[in-house]
Amino acid sequence: GIPVGVLGTGSALPERVLTNADLEKMVDTSDEWIVARTGIRERRIADEKTASSDLSVEAARKAIADAGIDPEDIDLIICATVTPDYMFPATACLVQNRLGIKKTGAFDLSAGCSGFLYALATAVPMIQAGVAKNALVIGVDTLSKITDYTDRNTCVLFGDGAGAVVLGQVPEGRGFLGFDLGADGSGGEQLLLAAGGSRNPATQESVMNGQHTITMNGKEVFKFAVRVMNTATEEVLRKVGLTTEDVDFLVPHQANTRIIDYARERLGLPEDKVIVNLDRYGNMSSASIPVALDEAKRLGKFKESDLVMLVGFGAGLTWGAAAIRW
Ligand code: ACO
Secondary structure (H helix, E strand, O other), X not given: OOXXXXXXXXXXXXXXXXXXXXXXXXXXXXXXXXXXXXXOOEEEOOOOOOOHXXXXXXXXXXXXXXHOOOHHHOOXXXXXXXXXXXXXXXXXXXXXXXXXXXOOEEEEEOOHHHHHHHHHHHHHHHHHOOOOOOEEEEEEEEHHHHOOOOOHHHHOOEOEEEEXXXXXXXXXXXXXXXXXXXXXXXXXXXXXXXXXXOOOOOOHHHHHOOOOOOEEOHHHHHHHHHHHHHHHHHHHHHHOOOOHHHOOEEEEOOOOHHHHHHHHHHHOOOHHHEOOOHHHHOEOHHHHHHHHHHHHHHOOOOOOOOEEEEEEEEOOOEEEEEEEEO
């Protein structure tokens, strides 16, 4: 197919900062514990009026401006999220309306924190098949809306944000080289939002029982994460005939510095090749990778024809990785 790559990037973060010192006043935890066990120092939290579509629109506007195209040139919108504004309509449709774009396909995609990678792996072949010309792919989550701020096992980890990219045709030899996607549904209960869907519809009881906030088995998710971060990265490299020595930058899902460090060491990458921002934002689920990508791009880190690897894992359990010739 035609070469498809990133034409522009953008991100949006709520203004309100929640620090480890703030969390010390809310649950039995300490700055020392959070920094040592996760690497997180602060995160951004959306206010009551801000939902996922609001952050998405801001990130999308920046990505479209960065791509140097008109909103009208977008003809596909995919929004990767586990915290849509509503069960339906899709957040992608809300974004389409707010951007004033008329002729697009628009849908949401649910693959946990791997959602952004799943969305890229969906949009790129759609462009190559001629279904769309320019796709807006958004990774957004406002996990604060589904976090129990009395549960120290989860509330220290998560933050809110949105990242967006515009995809379209790029010169020969550049763009996306390959993907690896995977899932292990047997681990579904390790990271779960139990109620509000068709299994456990919302009732007064489900609210009383706290079933509308995230439950997580941190240890199991950790073990899964360190395994798939490496195997997914190596699998994409193998598919496209490259090795870890060819990698210029790795943009990993930002869940925990220990997970990132473990993957980096096993892949044999030096620290300066790995993009890390979770100290400032925590785990923003689907938004972590596109926000990190946008920040690194704006800092001028990526040079033409650098090999940029993206890799993530999340609820499902799922994983995904991508290789981009910048
Ligand atoms: N402050 C202080 N103590 C805490 C806290 C806290 N915030 N949280 C847990 N502890 C305690 C535990 O209760 C436990 O105490 P105990 O030994 O008396 O029972 C002790 O600290 C150690 O707990 P562990 O679970 O062993 O700590 P661990 O080193 O595994 O770190 C963590 C926990 C950070 C959650 C880690 O397991 C992790 O990062 N897992 C991956 C989670 C993840 O990435 N989830 C997101 C996936 S992406 C998505 O889809 C949203």
